[in-house]
Amino acid sequence: MLTLKNLSFAIDDENGHKDILKNINLTINEKKTVVITGPNGGGKSTLAKIIMGIEKPTAGQILFNGEDITDWDITQRAQAGISFAFQQPVRFKGIDVKKLLSLAAGSELNCHKQVCEYLSEVGLCAADYIGRDVDTSLSGGEIKRIEIATILAKKNTKLAIFDEPEAGIDLWSFQKLIQVFEKMHKTHNTILIISHQERILNIADEIILIADGHVEQIGTKEEIIPRLVSVAGSCDIYKGVNN
Numbered sequence: 001m002l003t004l005k006n007l008s009f010a011i012d013d014e015n016g017h018k019d020i021l022k023n024i025n026l027t028i029n030e031k032k033t034v035v036i037t038g039p040n041g042g043g044k045s046t047l048a049k050i051i052m053g054i055e056k057p058t059a060g061q062i063l064f065n066g067e068d069i070t071d072w073d074i075t076q077r078a079q080a081g082i083s084f085a086f087q088q089p090v091r092f093k094g095i096d097v098k099k100l101l102s103l104a105a106g107s108e109l110n111c112h113k114q115v116c117e118y119l120s121e122v123g124l125c126a127a128d129y130i131g132r133d134v135d136t137s138l139s140g141g142e143i144k145r146i147e148i149a150t151i152l153a154k155k156n157t158k159l160a161i162f163d164e165p166e167a168g169i170d171l172w173s174f175q176k177l178i179q180v181f182e183k184m185h186k187t188h189n190t191i192l193i194i195s196h197q198e199r200i201l202n203i204a205d206e207i208i209l210i211a212d213g214h215v216e217q218i219g220t221k222e223e224i225i226p227r228l229v230s231v232a233g234s235c236d237i238y239k240g241v242n243n
């Protein structure tokens with residue numbers, strides 16, 4: 001479904017040259033739940049942004065369903081079925097939740113029940129949120145859940161990317177979130193999640209460990225989690241709702 005070939009990303013700014021991703025080679029197979037994890041600053045979010053077309057790689061190739069999409073922009077990738085939930089979701093002044101979900105769905109969601117379903121899947125009571133603006137008045141956890149609901153509303157998603165979906169989400173909603181991923185998995189979506197949470201790692205078909213811009217290890221949860229446990233003192237993989 002998705003292949004990254006010799007992918008690199010570097011920046012040159014006032015602090016000089018920095019290699020952020022170094023020769024990444026990866027394949028994400030169809031209908032799999034893949035979790036990318038690893039220490040802070042390792043390059044995970046940058047990789048997700050490159051897949052979505054938000055950042056452009058300095059070298060390498062991205063193939064999506066066999067097609068070279070390296071030069072495609074965000075809109076083209078979204079139309080091809082790649083969806084992205086940001087680590088820090090974008091807020092929109094003047095757009096309410098119903099409108100945002102309608103934009104994601106590609107048609108006006110007139111049916112209250114439909115909007116309600118998407119919101120309740122992420123643990124939000126529709127009556128409280130449907131008419132709220134997606135602006136700074138929403139809390140971090142609320143906006144995060146609304147963004148996840150937009151991915152559910154998007155009909156043509158073939159590959160859904162979630163960047164730290166657990167961030168700012170309370171324990172109860174976290175449980176709902178796991179159910180969202182499990183349901184997406186059952187309905188044969190391909191899911192790529194960036195996460196530090198053991199409970200999310202536990203639903204993965206495959207885990208990719210990225211550190212210092214490299215792919216350190218790829219394997220099943222049985223292969224990777226014991227290694228992470230042994231280094232948990234030096235990185236924050238198991239901190240948060242699990243502890």
Ligand SMILES: Nc1ncnc2c1ncn2[C@@H]1O[C@H](COP(=O)(O)OP(=O)(O)OP(=O)(O)O)[C@@H](O)[C@H]1O
Pocket residue numbers: 011020038039040041042043044045046047
């Ligand atoms: N536009 C940029 N300019 C300068 N540095 C950048 C830029 N984008 C990313 N970086 C740096 O690249 C490195 C990787 O960042 P990235 O956000 O991809 O890490 P991450 O693995 O997602 O981290 P975290 O787990 O903390 O979210 C970091 O050191 C970050 O500061």
